[in-house]
Amino acid sequence: MKKAVMAYIGSLLGFLLLDAIWLGLVAKNSYIQAMQGLMREDVHVWPWVVFYSLYCMAIVYLVVLPRKDSDSGRPVLAAGAVLGAAAYGAYNMTNYALLAGWPLGISLQDWAWGTVVTSLSSYCGWRLARR
Structure with missing residues (x-):
């Protein structure tokens, strides 16, 4: 349980920091x-809180914990990339397909x-869970 909590904290902090910079x-x-x-004009914050909280749980469950005993971060980075490509691809391509004015470049x-x-972020969670 401690590894899962540490993985969540690492993934969440990594995600928040990187996304804030981006x-x-x-x-x-x-x-x-x-x-x-x-x-x-007025940004709603609660959807971000829900997204970051649940998405980092998915990162931990689907990526970090199954590879927690790996000696290398490469499988974690690769699995995280697959999850990210699937999740963000579904979001962005659905928006592009359905919403008028949704830019393909973005x-x-x-x-x-x-x-x-x-x-x-998966890697950050994996590293913290291994400490």
Whole structure:
């Protein structure tokens, strides 16, 4: 149980830090520019809390715990990338298919980012669980 909690904390902290850098600094302007007419004036925070909480639970359950005894982080990084590609691909391609004005460029950028951030967050959780 302790390993699962540590894996969750590591994954969540890694995800929050990386996503804050991505959304707050690196890609902020491209998201704002591409989705100008789609963005809310008043951002709802609770959906982010729900997403980050549940998604990091999925990372721990599907990626970290099955590989907790691995001597290498490579399988964790690879499995995290697969989970990220599947989850973010489903989200972005569904939005692109259904929502008028949803930009393909942002979908592809976000899909790639979701693959990377899930992989790295999985690794963070794995590393902390192994301590």
